[in-house]
Amino acid sequence: MSLSSVSDTDASTPKYLRGRYAICGVGETSYRRGSEETTRSLATWAIGNAMADAGMTADDVDGMLSYSGNDSTFSTFVAGDLGIRLNFFMDVHGGGSSTEALIGIAAGVIEAGMCKTVAIFRAMNGYSQVRIGGTGARSAVPITGDMIHSRAYGWQSAGQMFAPTFMRHMYDYGTTPEQIAHVKVAHSKHASNNPKAHYRQRYTVEDVVNSRIICKPLHLLDCCVETDNATCVIVTSIERARDCPGPPAVIQSVAGRVCKPRADMHYQAGPISTVAGHWAKDILWPNAGVGPEDIHITGSYDAFTFTTMLQLEDYGFCKKGEGGEYVSSGAIELGGVRPNNTSGGHLCEGYTHGMSMVIENTRQLRGEVDDSCPKGPDGKRQHTYDYAEGGCRQVKDAEVTANLGWAIPGTGSAMVMAIDNR
């Protein structure tokens, strides 16, 4: 594998980013339904874990970024709790697709000399406070102006809003419910080898298509879980990252919140079965200097089974329209050519608005995934590469990963990371 094996044609900016920044620390809380603590407390816990992972103290972190939908805490509170004096912070609005975009922003502000190291966090009580599925407090917010064109029609939750895209893909390309169910099957196998996953049970295609309908074409088991958790990744320059205890996950390129036309209501611009990745890929791959064929592991956002499939297709892991075949071929399972969401993802591990998938790929690139394999005398896991239930989930010789973040069909972000091959 060579990082310059594909066309060097650049679709956007000079390649300042490639190889110059890295994720040097990752951390999370447990994944629970019922945390019984505040988002501030969860954030402190996750950032503390990421700092410990990076071998950093409060003096080493001077930047902070977070994202939320008015359901979280602020950088200033958390930095204060941890004794961090900030040279830069920003708390932005947004959910899925924020992780990769904020990693790009972190690299940019470090490049600009505004700070040296940025901790990015997402803290949420997505089950016990503001439910991600949209029930409870979220269903009762005042409905004004532009929102009337959707919410007045009972068109509000993520599943309801995305369903016309999913449905139209089935119409346009003959994609079947059984093909799509394989995404849940694959991710549930991965979760069964992840001791921290909230749901570790393995499911079959029949289990998925026989679970109750939430909003056609989505069954209950096509939908992600709602959990309480916080997650954190720490971004710094490649030079500083090389001083950290773990091997850096080196950032090759980022595409941040790339939109379809008519971002105000993306359904106006078709084909509606094509998603933002179709545009993001023209930034992601040239800037990274690799293409889909070079990727060993994907982290395609699984708010729903369909979102994983649609993105893999539009980023070019298979031909347009063949996403159903790709996800049901075994390719996305551990042991397949390109496993997706090896932690179990949002469908099984826990819902984090995308950051857990970046954490997982970072650990994969280090060869240090936290599965059930025994630890050797050096404290490192002795991976067996036996992916049977309750076993290993480390991918052998993983060198290049892609994260494909999803906000809505019309907006997405992505990132390529690689091992440090200096």
Place this chain on the structure above:
Amino acid sequence: MPTQGEYMGMMLTIDDLDGENRDFFRYCAEGDFRLQRGKASGLLRYPPTTACPWTGERESEWVQVDGRGTVHSYAEVHHPIQPAFRDKVPYLILLVDLDTQKGEPSEHEALRVAGNLVTADGEFAPPEVIRQVGIGTRVRMVFTEVTEGFALPHWTIDEDAEQPEAPWRYPQE
């Protein structure tokens, strides 16, 4: 005074400052479906916006548009989010390609207007009617009043139109 009314257990509010939405829903209340047309582009747009998506021109005029079209895609909700929809399930959310301006200004664009599937008199469609509707069904617009000067556009089966033999529906009923 803002235009405000309760509909399906939800308080819907159009602020005084929001001229685009105020005019759109006020025309609907008169049974008159109108969309903004950019003067320079000559193109209609949906939903209301503050400028023309093709030229950025801020000025526009409200033009009467025929409320007929074809279902482009849909969602069929069985697990509702808002409490008042609980006794309406299953219900359909339709995305309808208007006949007007379909395939313009480029092949895959259309005025895709949202709404629920309702009966001709504006009630949520019962399950036996829902089962007749899918991608390709011909529909016409009807209006449901929220309050004085504020109505929502919805969709009902177009009884006078030639219907496809079998509109495409999700394979599991």
